[in-house]
Amino acid sequence: MDRLPILRLGDCLLVTIQVDLHDRLALTLQDDLTNAIARTGARGVLIDISALDIVDSYIGRVLGNIAAMSRVLDAETMIVGMQPAVAITLVELGVTWQHVRTALNVDQGMRRLRASIDGPRGRPEGGRDG
C-alpha cells in the first residue's frame, strides 16, 4: 500500500488510517494531505484512527505535525475514534498535541468541525477588515 486515500466531503477532508503508518507512508500522507488542502481549499481535516490498537511516539508526532501543517494552511484538524488504550499510551509517551482537537467518532467530529468552520464569527473572506 503506497498511500492512504484522502476523501473529500464538502469542505472537509477525511482520512481513515487502517494500517500501520510506517515512515514512508506517514511522509506520503503529510505530502498528500497538505497538497489536498491547498488544492481543494478544505477548511477541516478529519483523521479517523479507530482501527489503530497501538500508537507509538512516531505516529503521535506525525499526527501532531500534520495538524500543525494543516493549521498553517488554515484548516483545522480533528482526530477521531481514538481507543482508550491509545489515549493512555499517548499520555504515557508524553505526546502533546498543540493544534489537535479530538472527538469520539467521525459523526461528532464532523459536526463540531462544521460548527467551528461555519461559526458565528467565521473568517473574513474578502479582506474587508484589511
Next chain:
Amino acid sequence: MDRLPILRLGDCLLVTIQVDLHDRLALTLQDDLTNAIARTGARGVLIDISALDIVDSYIGRVLGNIAAMSRVLDAETMIVGMQPAVAITLVELGVTWQHVRTALNVDQGMRRLRASIDGPRGRPEGGRDG
C-alpha cells in the same frame, strides 16, 4: 487487520476499503455492515474503493451481496472512487451489480445519496399509510 472500520456520518455509513478483501475480512464486513445498518437505522451506505487497483470476481460478488443485503434493510448502497481499470475488469468478469449505484468520489456519492434519501417523496416514517 481483523475488520474494516465503519464510519457513521449522519444517516449514512462510510466504509473505505484500503486492503485486500480476503475471504474472512469480507464476511466480517458483511456482518458488521448489516448489523450497523440495523443498529443505527442508516439509510445509505457509501463504500469507497479508490484505493483498490484490482478487483476480482470474488470481491465484486461480495460488494454486490452487501448492496443486496443493505437494500433488504432499507439502505441504499453507493460504491464510489472506482478506478477505470477496475471498471474494465468488472465488466470483463461479467460482474453485474443489481442494487448498486456508483459515483466518482465520496463527495458526489454522499450528495446523491442524501438527495435520494431526503427526496421529495421520502418514506412514511410513522406508518400513516398502514
